[in-house]
Amino acid sequence: MAGLKYSRQRESIRNCLCSREDHPTADMIYASIRQEYPNISLGTVYRNLSLLVETGEIRKITTDGADRFDATLTPHSHFICKSCGCVLDMMIPIEDPVAEVDRLWDEGDVEECRFEFRGVCKKCRKNKSQA
């Protein structure tokens, strides 16, 4: 984990991710950063996102299609809209089942649990009822 040098690009990616509420894909971040650094390359965005995931500064959310990234480290769940694909944070507290499951289950060391909810988001519901 040593040998991490400062870079404007990485800093910018970090800031971008912290300042937005959605969970952008690498490409969305790329588009955003390009406004400040028109020469940044998509490869650099991917490289830095991977680095930040490794250091634990951000989280990667694997869904259908492109991966999404999240700078909110507070434990929370995600809601994935099956209609538009958006990802929403759910700060609703749900008792963490990790300890209990780790006790009951003999096949591996359980370290983390993610809840993933699927359904239709408010916007899509509204659009549907108008159509």
Place this chain on the structure above:
Amino acid sequence: MAGLKYSRQRESIRNCLCSREDHPTADMIYASIRQEYPNISLGTVYRNLSLLVETGEIRKITTDGADRFDATLTPHSHFICKSCGCVLDMMIPIEDPVAEVDRLWDEGDVEECRFEFRGVCKKCRKNKSQA
């Protein structure tokens, strides 16, 4: 959903998936079916897996890397090994939080919840301790 005609290939894919305990990728299924039908193409495997997911006969599991498929429809959770990437079924009953969350949350209609556990599987734990 009408107009689904029988095909040996689809039948074979269905059987393959039902007979194995792991959660194979399209490519693993392709390799397996090829022993019986050497001429089957990867495209056909993908097409049929999509069809079976649409009709609800199988489930798609999106993880890092290639998608995996699961013929077990009984509600259950998955354990994903961060070391070898294997996916294990966890039949441990966890109270379904969908209703409660749908009641509390105002941003969308919650229809489904998936628990996803991460950690290190038994095999990898063993290998690690031997090294």
Place this chain on the structure above:
DNA sequence: GTGGGTGCAAATACTTTGCAACCGA
């Protein structure tokens, strides 16, 4: 100066798709 970081483009991994031939009802 040195090693990590960058832009670029090529390569990779996974999945979808167009098309003509084929097959089940």
Place this chain on the structure above:
DNA sequence: TCGGTTGCAAAGTATTTGCACCCAC
């Protein structure tokens, strides 16, 4: 026969990587 299905290959999408140059320390 008719329309769904297949094999093949090409295309598409998402991500990674090799390399020469650049910059922070």
